[in-house]
Each structure stands twice: as C-alpha cells, then as structure tokens.
Amino acid sequence: MAEKEGGIVKKGHELGLIMAISLLEEHGLPLGLLPLADVIEVGFVKDTGYMWIIQKKKVEHNFKMISKLVSYNSEITGYVEKKRIEKLKGVKAKELML
Template sequence: MADREGAVVKKGHEEGLKMAVSLLEEFGLPLGLLPLADVIEVGFVRATGYMWINQRKKVEHQFKLVSKQVSYDVEVTGYVQAKRIKKLKGVKAKELMLWPPVNEIIVDDPPTGKIHFKSLAGVTKTFPVEAFAAGQ
C-alpha cells in the first residue's frame, strides 16, 4: 500500500506494543490510549504520520475512571500528530447501546488536562487525560 511506503514496522506483541507506546509518548498522547492484547504488527511512516496496528482479535477495554467501554478492531489505523490522532479507524466507544466510531482524538495544547474524542457524526466527548494513563 502506498500509505505504508517508508514505514518502520515491528512484528510481534512485545516489539509492536513498545513501538505503539513510544509513539504515544513522543506525540504527547496518554500512554494507556491503546490497551492492545495480542499485537501482530505495528507500523509507522514518519513522513506522513500514518500508523497501523494489527492484533489477533478485537479488544474491548473498560476505562474505569470514566466508565467508558472502548473497542479496538483487529486493525487500527490513523495519522498521528502532536497531541492528536486524525482519520482514526478501528476504534469505537460505547454510547448507551451504540458503538459510534471514534474518528479523531485530541489532547489540549497548551495542556488543560482534557482529551477529546470526536465521532464521524460530529459528536465530541471530553474526558480527563489521566483516565487514559498507562495501566488504567
């Protein structure tokens, strides 16, 4: 795929997870944002910010501090920039009985302690950043 030209690719859970977390850290995003289970591959194209994550099965994670159930598909893709992920695919956050896709994640800069999740429908949900810290 043209998207993936010039990518750094890590295979396997340990290496892939390490790379995903180091990208979150580098771009100022909360480290618990991607609670991945069984990673097959993670890739990142520095020139464009395009990132992909492949995992063996869909993961559902409960962020306890905000009582938010989030589902991560077998493939998650998006464009990572400072304090944001754009054109995100493969991530859904449960709203009542629905699972609307999350299209963009933005951390306030300068920091206010808030993180915003936008859906394609134009709905934005705001939460405290610490709810998505590592280990949450």
C-alpha cells in the same frame, strides 16, 4: 497499501508494543489510549504520521473513570500528530449507563 510505503514496521508482540508505546510518548499521547493485546504488527510512516496496529483479535476495554466501553478492532489505523490522532479507524466508544 500506498499509505504504508516507507514505514518502519515491527512484527511480534514485544517489538510492536515497544514501538507503539514510544509512538504515543513521542507525540504526547496517554499510554493507556490503546490497550494492546497480542500485537502482530505495528507500523509508522514518519513523513505522513500514518500509523497502524494489527492485533490477533478485537479487544474491548472499559474506561471506568469516564464510563465508556471502547472496542478496538484487530486493525487500528490513523494519523498521529503532537497530542492528537486524526482519521482514527478501528476504534468505537459506547456510553455506559450506570
């Protein structure tokens, strides 16, 4: 993919997790924003802000405080900027009725 050209890539759960957390911290985003399980690869292109996260399988997370169930596909992509992520793909949220 052309979007990934020139990107820094970390493979494996340990290295991928470290990189994903540092990306979120660096851009002022909440650390719990992307619950990461069984990470295969994390990549980031500094020039464009394009990032991708590949996990072994889809993950669902229930954010109790806001009553939302969020589904994360095995591949999540987006453009990271200060305090925001644009064109986020691979994440869906549903309202939960309590």
